[in-house]
Amino acid sequence: MKKVNARELHRDLGYFFLGLIITFAFSGILMNHRSDWHPEKYTLEAKEIQISLPEESQINDAFAENLAKELKIDDKVKRHMVRKGKFKMQFENTEVEIDVETGKGEIIQFIKTPFISQTMFLHKNTSNWWIYFSDIFGISLIIIAVTGTLMVKHGKHTFKRRGWKLALAGLLFPLLFLLFLS
Template identity: 70%
Template sequence: MKQQKLVRDIHRDFGYFYVGLIISFAFSGILMNHREHWHPEKYTIETKNIKVQLPEESQITEEFAENLGKQLGIDDKIRRHNVKKGTFKISFEKHDVEIDMKTGKGEIVAFKKTPIISQTMKLHKTTSNWWIYYSDIFGISLILIAITGTLMVTHGKNTFKKRGWKLAVAGIIFPILVLIILS
């Protein structure tokens, strides 16, 4: 009985400690899942049509992209550039530029970070050492919460040994099947 109380106490306290982070990760994870359909991190504040003369695709370099950005009045840091399906795209910190390679017509989209959502999504993207270690501790704690949760109910028809293990195995198999089907 003493051991079961200890398991419940550990499960409860870790659950309480991480509830805010669990909600934040879940919320930002949902947003990240749908980031190709909309840009939850940023919202448009201005769109401007442009027409420029572009060189051959083989001459488009990072330096060219940076210089074009400056000519277009964009002074924030360049993130990346590419030519895909006949469209030249440049991504800056606060602007996106898309230009049709044949016509030279395109647009500049200026945007700002969406408050709170942008910061929450950084949880999934950051690579700083302290956050990686904290995330590792969080992952280990989630495992601990899961294990202590399986040990809490020891009597009756709904124990982990009688019923819960089947659901746990299904919970492991389901995402594996989805990954196999989607790949």
């Protein structure tokens, strides 16, 4: 039986998962900023509206459903809320935002952004086969990381001399983030 070579395993797993690593990194960056913009959707149409809103206490599920019908939105209301002086309704491909005081608002319709929406779907997918593949991917990333520590065997840049300090710093950063910022 041939001995497993860390350098070859590291290289081959790196090559095999290169596309997935880039895709996950790209979609992960987009997911980090999804509250600031709609990375998986882009505006197809924005339409100004003027609505008379009832008092905030009367804004409920029934009101949201009726308003959606009145605005000719043929989609189920995912959520609605009043926050920071705005009444907001969210649908799969449409958002409505209305100023509570003035009644002025906007209906924004979206369509999926090609490639970006598909890569972000990978991050959110919960099908069993994808979960198993993602587990294999995660294990492979651990193997890539460990084999990377074994690649430099001599000199001042080995894991024993220098690498462990950098690895510890890399480990401390997310731990500190979890402790102090979450």
